[in-house]
Amino acid sequence: MLTGTWQPVRINSLLPDSHFASSVYLRPSLFQIASPLHSTSVPPSSRSPRLNWSEQIDTGSSVVNLLSISKDSTMANTIRLYLTCIRNTLEAAMCLQNFPCQEVERHNKPEVELNTSPELIMNPDLICRNEAEKCLIETPINSIRISMKVKQADELENILAKKFLRFLSMRAEAFQVLRRKPVQGYDISFLITNYHCEEMHKHKLIDFIVQFMEDIDKEISELKLSVNTRGRLVATEFLKQFI
Amino acid sequence: MEAEEEYLEAEENLEAIITRIEHKSRKIETLLKQSKPVDALKTALEGSALKTRDERCKSANWIVVHRAVMAIKDVDGMISSLDPEYYDILMKYLYRGLATGDRPTCDQCLRIHEKLTEKAGLGCILRSLSDTVNTV
Numbered sequence: 001m002l003t004g005t006w007q008p009v010r011i012n013s014l015l016p017d018s019h020f021a022s023s024v025y026l027r028p029s030l031f032q033i034a035s036p037l038h039s040t041s042v043p044p045s046s047r048s049p050r051l052n053w054s055e056q057i058d059t060g061s062s063v064v065n066l067l068s069i070s071k072d073s074t075m076a077n078t079i080r081l082y083l084t085c086i087r088n089t090l091e092a093a094m095c096l097q098n099f100p101c102q103e104v105e106r107h108n109k110p111e112v113e114l115n116t117s118p119e120l121i122m123n124p125d126l127i128c129r130n131e132a133e134k135c136l137i138e139t140p141i142n143s144i145r146i147s148m149k150v151k152q153a154d155e156l157e158n159i160l161a162k163k164f165l166r167f168l169s170m171r172a173e174a175f176q177v178l179r180r181k182p183v184q185g186y187d188i189s190f191l192i193t194n195y196h197c198e199e200m201h202k203h204k205l206i207d208f209i210v211q212f213m214e215d216i217d218k219e220i221s222e223l224k225l226s227v228n229t230r231g232r233l234v235a236t237e238f239l240k241q242f243i
Numbered sequence: 244m245e246a247e248e249e250y251l252e253a254e255e256n257l258e259a260i261i262t263r264i265e266h267k268s269r270k271i272e273t274l275l276k277q278s279k280p281v282d283a284l285k286t287a288l289e290g291s292a293l294k295t296r297d298e299r300c301k302s303a304n305w306i307v308v309h310r311a312v313m314a315i316k317d318v319d320g321m322i323s324s325l326d327p328e329y330y331d332i333l334m335k336y337l338y339r340g341l342a343t344g345d346r347p348t349c350d351q352c353l354r355i356h357e358k359l360t361e362k363a364g365l366g367c368i369l370r371s372l373s374d375t376v377n378t379v
Contacts, residue, residue: 078350078353081350081353081354081356081357082353084353084357085341085353085356085357085360088356088357088360088365088368089368089372091365092365092366092368092369092372093368093369093372095369122372122373122375123371123372123373123374123375123378125338125341125342125372126338126341126342127338127341127342128341128342128343128344128349129349129353130344130346130349131344131345131346134344139372
């Protein structure tokens with residue numbers, strides 16, 4: 001069901017084609033995460049090959065690695081704590097069971113989306129890392145909705161994050177657990193139902209979500225760097241004619 | 244008639260609760276001056292009125308607990324000296340702290356959350372999520 005092939009897609013006019021096209025070609029690695037969820041005994045190390053794709057980006061990739069090492073040493077601790085907190089909360093909260101709809105006969109709906117019966121919904125949990133990043137976890141009896149707001153330091157990151165996450169949300173079918181529209185006030189949302197928990201391993205679902213959160217930040221900074229590098233190259237070339 | 248009586252009783256209780264919280268905050272200030280953050284936290288957590296629905300009481304209590312939590316430096320020592328019956332209450336307050344979005348509060352709450360989960364287990368988290376009667 002999940003394939004590694006992609007056609008190049010023109011996302012928008014704001015960014016040059018090659019940027020998104022190159023990241024689209026390399027996107028298959030993101031989808032490969034979802035396939036181990038179905039198998040019974042795939043070790044987590046099977047995910048590691050996907051990290052090598054960062055070296056394949058054409059411009060400025062080596063610069064990216066150098067920068068990320070120096071900046072992350074202090075932030076590494078807080079992000080580790082933030083992700084541990086989210087992982088623990090998800091492990092506790094992901095106990096879902098089948099629950100047919102109370103309002104409509106013979107229907108089975110994720111109660112988090114309906115929001116009609118307060119007795120079925122547990123207290124929502126908001127976990128903030130700082131003013132910009134937060135994660136809302138809502139858990140009724142048969143589904144979990146995890147909404148995330150990613151860090152957006154400036155206008156460019158704002159635009160990149162919006163485009164990139166919209167790109168992923170539109171392909172929500174392939175991810176299965178992604179929601180097509182994020183919840184109001186957040187950037188991206190996951191919806192996990194009891195059927196997903198029955199088909200897939202719970203700990204792998206949690207691993208997927210935490211890995212996703214880790215990688216979103218990295219990918220947006222890499223996109224930003226390649227946009228800036230390309231802009232600088234283009235401007236240099238263009239202005240050379242005036243020298 | 245009975246509803247009115249209950250309402251009046253609840254009103255009195257609110258005032259009693261708020262005075263109690265003020266007493267607590269004064270005690271906590273003295274304990275913090277004596278550099279006993281662990282005792283300060285214990286005082287803040289005990290006697291929290293969980294069953295009340297009044298927002299003012301909850302906010303007042305939260306301010307007191309927040310003060311005690313931010314003063315904690317040694318997380319491991321604090322958790323090992325805390326009674327198990329306070330784990331659930333502390334977890335609920337930690338989630339309230341994480342919801343504020345204020346950076347130093349969130350940092351401190353995340354640190355304590357990790358250690359508390361190791362000690363108290365996932366059940367503590369689940370009880371804080373599912374308990375709608377005793378809310379913080």
